[in-house]
Amino acid sequence: MTNSIREIPASAGYLIIGTNTTENHPVIGSMLKNEVINKGKKLIVADPRRIELARWADYYFPIAPGTNIALLNGLMHVIVKEGLYDRAFVEERCEGFGDLAKTLEKYTPEHVAGICGLANPQDIVGAARLMAGLKPMALYYAMGITQFVSGVNGVKSTANLQMLLGNLGVAGGGVNPLRGQSNVQGACDMGGLPNVFPAYQPVTVEENRAKFAAAWGSGALPDKPGLTLMEMFNQAIAGNIKALYVMGENPVLSDPDQHHVIEALEALDLFVVQDIFMTETARYADVVLPAYGFLEKAGTVTNTERRVQPMHRVLEPWGQSKDDWWIIMQIARRLGADWDYKDAEAIFEEIRRVTPSYAGMTYARLEEELLQWPCPTPEHPGTQFLHKGKFSRGQGLLTAIEFTPPAEGTDPDFPLILTTGRILEHFHTGTMSRNSRVLDELAPEAFVEMNRHDAQDHDIGDGEVVAVSSRRGSIRIKARVVDTIKPGVVFIPFHFAEAAANVLTIGAYDPVAKIPELKVCACAVEKVLPLTDTAGGLS
Amino acid sequence: MPKDAIGPIVQGQGISLTIDGQAVMGNKGQTILEAALAHDIDIPYLCYNPRISKTGACRICLVRVNETMFKTACTEPIAPDMRVVTEDPELTEIRKGILEMLLAEGDHNCLYCDANGACELQNLVMRYDAAMPSGDFPRRHRTIDEASSKGLKRNEDRCVLCGRCVKACAEVQLNNVWQFTGRGGNTHLTSDLDAKIGDSTCVNCGTCAQLCPTGAITLQPVLGRGANWDLKKESSICIYCGVGCKIDFFKNKGGQLVRALGHPDGPNQGHLCVKGRFGFDFIQKPARLSKPLIRENGAFKEATWDEALDFVAARLKEIKAQHGPDAVAALTSAKCTNEDNYLMQKFMRAMVGTNNVDHCARL
Structure with missing residues (x-):
């Protein structure tokens, strides 16, 4: 997030696009509801499912999955055409307006309504005018913007809109991606990515490699960016990746096209899994290393608003399990490293030395203060919102972006669009939430959510078991018939191994970020006919 | 506060x-x-x-x-x-009088109340030396619903009609499940339109229970039990989404987790969702991995740490020597700490010699 959670009351309104906030980030969802319901703030929502927040929206756009960019362009079309954008902000702080404006010309409300499947193009005009008057408006998004082959462009479009409206660098504004994992921000900050060292310092820059080689006392560091998660599996099948070491991940359930992932894992010469349970993924391992659970660990995590927080040991370690960093250190030592960290704080002290945005943070400060990166010096108070006065890159770049359709369109064999996501009671692959009694009892089974009209077309009743198929595979799952999902679209939460949505999803990905298109693929839903009594069995 | x-x-x-x-x-x-x-x-x-x-x-x-x-x-x-x-003496007398009326109205038996030892009413009753007034008071038994909901227990005989739960739901969680209904001495709580909580639109965030000053609304037990005065508290950060809610976890004398309460200093400002509130008992589930395992002839066999670590290191060395460092890859984790992640990427880059390190940021 460019901005902070505690700034939610400072916004005049919100654009919620590609995030089912009240289910996936419920605490933020409640804060948003408080502003809208109790304080009369404005709300615009775009989502193929009529999510809870849509109930209080001034404008709700039930867009077809994968058409975010068209909608955002349509809103910007109106904002530019009617001169509603923040001229001073665009002229002083941004570049690229001319090209963007030209691209936006054809995204008329009617054209956009056609792409997105919206009944009323005038709503786009109304919403654009409303948004222009909200000083400031905060934009929130999640994987409903990014998990597309056009994910990077989707993100850029959100930035375009907020720059046009002058909503960056101000409290209560911002482009605010809601991160879906407790420490996904930190994992990225720490260089858990194939192309960057900690603090996003590219591995391709010689100066960076020299700096880290010196700090680590290592030989020359590799200069070629590594493989992304999806590429690793492709290369394992191709025979180029021989060993894979997985810490705390369950790709068999979380990654698209499950059959493909399993094929890759089976092709490996060495597969090491470090986890707390025998996950669906660990079953394919050669070695399984038991790690501490989160309440057994001390260390730091970084939340969606760049806030670094200390975790404390609540419980004594389970069995012979060990701290993740300890296990890595022990393997490293066997490969010749002289590492001898005595605790997590010793590692954090090293992190501070090589990570400029964390340099000013200490364990002592984190216990006492609310610190958000960048926090470059021990005196620095941390950064509540980014891009104040000036963008990190200098001028804010407005990028002309065209709408491009998802990789897989529907056809007569696969006439529906499948989109995937999470539900309130469960989390990701369910390793934690489905092993928690209350959560498991509240939401014990998978379902496919489908519109009443689609259900009628296929003669499917609520609660009936159906077969959902795509070009990758097929699962059996109970139907949940609702009015809240756009006709032609079905939704399956991906938490449930026994009816895994990712058997169906497509491995297509964004060319830049390599993020898979988990939010759109073509599928078919069929009634599963009860077994007929052809064998003349018992009567 | x-x-x-x-x-x-x-x-x-x-x-x-x-x-x-x-x-x-x-x-x-x-x-x-x-x-x-x-x-x-x-x-x-x-x-x-x-x-x-x-x-x-x-x-x-x-x-x-x-x-x-x-x-x-x-x-x-x-x-x-x-x-x-x-x-002053007059204020003390007024407060004591209010407390005694509350005691007369409800059925406050601490012996079998979940809030015993963590009850604001109990603290005040002790502080002001209040007691059940003598005399025959008409008492209306109100709703006791301790089973309909997976998340909450409700015993209105312990309710003091303070309204914190109503406001918790209307101003913190924004679900508006709780309301007061009836008038005067008939005033009582209701969830939705007189539904049981388990049948209501409650999303089990548990904020009403966290804010309830008595034992009128309490959390369903998750794993361990224990007297409130025996529980030990330590704060940490929720393991689920990226909001990073700060949570006070309570464990009993046996080391079992008992409950989770939102901490006011976190980004959550004391609030939690159903996952933060109830989704922590997985960590004490018997199915947890407790020993290193090495696959031998297709089946997992328990190993010592030295055996497992030696095996992994030796195989990594062989594969690196035979196929080069880029034949090795690692997935680090958005569920692990910054320190774990830092060390994993350092290991891959400095010790294995490849940038093949990624995690689930894209999923």
């Missing part, structure tokens, strides 16, 4: 007053209770909570203002040169 909820004295807007003879500075718009709490001056209360709007229902926080007036400290704004007395 967190002092930062009051905030620093705003320049030029400070108001000076005296509380129990002590000179105090407060901000315009602050109530007597807020100004007192900011200066560690204790005024008892039941319906007040810093996370919800002011109610002024319980009258426990009644204070004497400028010698002659009684005001509820939780709703009365401070004024220049105000003189506040928080306790």
